[in-house]
Amino acid sequence: MKKKFWLFPLLVCILMLTGCGKSLSDQSVLKNVKQSNTITWGVKGDVKLFGLIDVRDGQQKGFDVDMAKAITKHILGPKGRAEFVTTTSQSRVPLLKNGNVDAVIATMTITPERKKVISFSNSYFDAGQSLLVPKSSKIKSIKDLAGKTVIGVVGSNSVDNVRKVAPKAKIIELQDYAQAMNALKSGQGDALTTDNGILFGLAVQNPSYEVRGGTFTVEPYGVAVNKGQTGFTKAVDKAVLEMQHSGEYNRLIKKWFGDVPGFNYKELYRR
Amino acid sequence: MINIFTKFSSQLLVGLGWTVLSSVIALFFSLIIGTVFAILEVLPNKVARVIGRAYVEILRNIPLLVITMFFYLVIPKYVIKIDGFTAGTIGLTLYTSAFIAETIRSGIQSVSGGQMEGARSTGMTYWQAMRYIILPQAFKIVIPPLGNQFVNLVKNSSVLAFVAGFDLMYQANSIASTTFDTINSYLVVGILYLIITMPLSYYMQHLEKKLA
Numbered sequence: 001m002k003k004k005f006w007l008f009p010l011l012v013c014i015l016m017l018t019g020c021g022k023s024l025s026d027q028s029v030l031k032n033v034k035q036s037n038t039i040t041w042g043v044k045g046d047v048k049l050f051g052l053i054d055v056r057d058g059q060q061k062g063f064d065v066d067m068a069k070a071i072t073k074h075i076l077g078p079k080g081r082a083e084f085v086t087t088t089s090q091s092r093v094p095l096l097k098n099g100n101v102d103a104v105i106a107t108m109t110i111t112p113e114r115k116k117v118i119s120f121s122n123s124y125f126d127a128g129q130s131l132l133v134p135k136s137s138k139i140k141s142i143k144d145l146a147g148k149t150v151i152g153v154v155g156s157n158s159v160d161n162v163r164k165v166a167p168k169a170k171i172i173e174l175q176d177y178a179q180a181m182n183a184l185k186s187g188q189g190d191a192l193t194t195d196n197g198i199l200f201g202l203a204v205q206n207p208s209y210e211v212r213g214g215t216f217t218v219e220p221y222g223v224a225v226n227k228g229q230t231g232f233t234k235a236v237d238k239a240v241l242e243m244q245h246s247g248e249y250n251r252l253i254k255k256w257f258g259d260v261p262g263f264n265y266k267e268l269y270r271r
Numbered sequence: 272m273i274n275i276f277t278k279f280s281s282q283l284l285v286g287l288g289w290t291v292l293s294s295v296i297a298l299f300f301s302l303i304i305g306t307v308f309a310i311l312e313v314l315p316n317k318v319a320r321v322i323g324r325a326y327v328e329i330l331r332n333i334p335l336l337v338i339t340m341f342f343y344l345v346i347p348k349y350v351i352k353i354d355g356f357t358a359g360t361i362g363l364t365l366y367t368s369a370f371i372a373e374t375i376r377s378g379i380q381s382v383s384g385g386q387m388e389g390a391r392s393t394g395m396t397y398w399q400a401m402r403y404i405i406l407p408q409a410f411k412i413v414i415p416p417l418g419n420q421f422v423n424l425v426k427n428s429s430v431l432a433f434v435a436g437f438d439l440m441y442q443a444n445s446i447a448s449t450t451f452d453t454i455n456s457y458l459v460v461g462i463l464y465l466i467i468t469m470p471l472s473y474y475m476q477h478l479e480k481k482l483a
Contacts, residue, residue: 090444094453117451155448172355172435173445179433186344187352188435 029102030075030231038081041068042101045086046178048201049256050107053086060084063197063256064105067124067240070248071105071223074239088176089155093118096226103225103232107198110222111157119229120222121236126268127195128215129158132184132202139191141213145169151180151189158194161217181206195219200260211262244270272455279446286442287463289356293438294425294467297363301424304364305371310401312376323372330369335430338362343434359431359438367424374416378409411482418475422468429464439463 033039043060044051050062065084072082085101092104096118109127110120133139139148146168152159154173162169172189174180181202184192192199199211223236243249250269257265276283311323330338339362347353353361382405390400410417432440439460447456 090448093448093451097451097453113449114451154444160449173441174435175433175444182344183435186347188343188347188355 028231029225029229030235033102033232034076037076037079038083039068039072039076040083040085040100040102041065041072042087042092042095042104042106043068043084044088044106046088046176047107047198048205049197049260050201051086052201060086063125063252064107066252066255068103068105070243070252071236071239074242075235089153090175092155092224096224099226103223103236105223107195107221108224109157109195109219113157114224117227118224119227119233120224121233122240123220123222124240125197125221127197127219127221129161129193129217129219130196130199130211130215131213132192132194132199132209132211133190134184135208135210137190137212139212142166142216145191148190149188151183151192153177153180153194156194157219158217162193165216177202184209196263197257200257200263203262204260272458275446275450275452275455275459279442282442282446283439283459283463285437286439286460287467289431289436290425290428290438290440290464291467293356293360293363293428293431293436296360297367297424297428298421300364301368301371304368306375306406308368308372309375309379312372313379323376327369327372327376330365331373333366335362335366335427336433338366339430339434355434356431356436356438359428359434359436363424363428363430366427367420370420370423371417374413374420375409377416378413379405381412382408414475414479414482418472418479421475422472425468425471426464 043064044062045053045060047062050064051060052062053059054061068084069082072080085095087095087101087104087106089106092101092106092108093114095101096104105124107127108114108120110123114120131139131142131145139145142162142165145162145166147170149170149172150162150166152162152171152173154175159171159173162171172183174183177194177198180192180194183189185206192202196211196215203209203211223233225232225236240249243252253265253268257263257268308323308326311319312327314320314323339359342353342358342361343355346358386404386408387400390404391397395403428438429440430436431438432444435441443456443460446459447453450456
């Protein structure tokens with residue numbers, strides 16, 4: 001019986017060792033994708049308008065997905081293939097760091113904290129954080145949140161933003177946007193907060209809810225790659241610029257945001 | 272790993288507190304509910320047996336996450352407003368109680384039928400015989416499997432993370448996503464879970480030896 005006590009420290013040691021070791025993500029991503037002629041993208045699977053899995057064919061569809069396809073063609077040529085892996089706000093950074101995906105294009109805001117662990121391309125979309133509430137709600141803007149429960153998603157920076165802007169609000173973090181929306185519908189919170197693009201998508205799916213209060217942050221979305229992969233970020237920047245010049249970018253904006261009520265998609269146009 | 276612990280110690284201790292609280296509440300009530308349904312399952316009355324059977328079969332054959340989501344999303348919409356912690360703890364209690372009922376039922380049935388007959392022939396009523404003769408022996412037999420259920424219960428309490436119950440797992444998700452240090456964040460909470468479950472399982476082993 002007594003003998004077994006050495007098991008516990010041993011276990012702890014083994015677990016700690018797994019924390020070390022060099023990851024396989026140190027090789028050049030740009031070189032690898034050119035060799036395999038395939039870029040594996042991490043995209044969202046639960047965000048309408050950006051990356052949503054279509055239950056009929058199991059494909060991810062949205063602005064981010066179309067951008068990824070276009071960027072792939074620009075980097076690898078017309079025969080380049082884009083593969084998609086569904087990620088969540090929580091899993092996208094670990095998947096990137098482990099090398100499961102080459103790049104992430106998943107409604108991801110460029111922030112200084114994230115820049116410490118991963119690299120970003122220039123912004124390819126400018127979002128801003130806002131609030132989604134039931135149409136009957138009394139909440140008009142971020143100022144009305146004191147004492148209210150705000151729902152956010154684990155791993156998104158919107159939760160930290162609310163903590164700063166409305167310190168008196170109670171915050172609960174759920175696993176993904178579908179769950180957060182369900183919690184809002186069940187009355188587990190008074191408002192759902194994240195970037196306006198995502199919220200407009202949710203409002204399209206749930207007509208008794210609306211986006212309110214304008215935007216209270218600026219959230220530039222970037223393509224994320226592993227730390228130090230500057231070759232790849234430069235290629236992405238070049239591809240996005242080419243798309244802006246050719247009007248391809250604006251066509252995609254119109255395709256995805258043209259029909260969203262209450263959203264002036266022309267503000268997003270770039271040249 | 273130490274950095275994560277020192278930097279987020281208050282957050283982790285809050286998580287530990289909620290996990291322990293939820294586990295203690297669920298352990299207490301699931302033991303009571305489980306015992307009640309175990310007795311229902313062995314009663315001579317057929318209706319009682321069917322009720323006991325149905326309860327156990329339904330709850331132990333549905334995933335814990337589904338039960339918890341039901342209490343988190345459906346009940347607040349139509350019945351009464353309950354928060355994530357309450358919903359998670361109720362789900363955990365009901366789910367575990369089904370397993371505990373099965374465990375105790377098998378214990379009761381492993382006590383030889385002669386014990387009941389002997390007790391009844393000395394003039395005890397059915398309930399007296401159950402209370403003083405059958406159940407004490409049954410509990411002694413089921414201590415090892417019951418210990419298993421208790422340890423499972425503590426680990427299953429991580430379901431609270433999915434309904435914002437502020438438990439250890441919830442804090443781990445939150446820390447992992449702010450620091451991006453996934454491995455160490457989960458290592459720390461893994462060790463914190465061990466700190467709860469190891470003494471529990473040693474205590475159950477001790478109890479087993481003492482009563483055997």
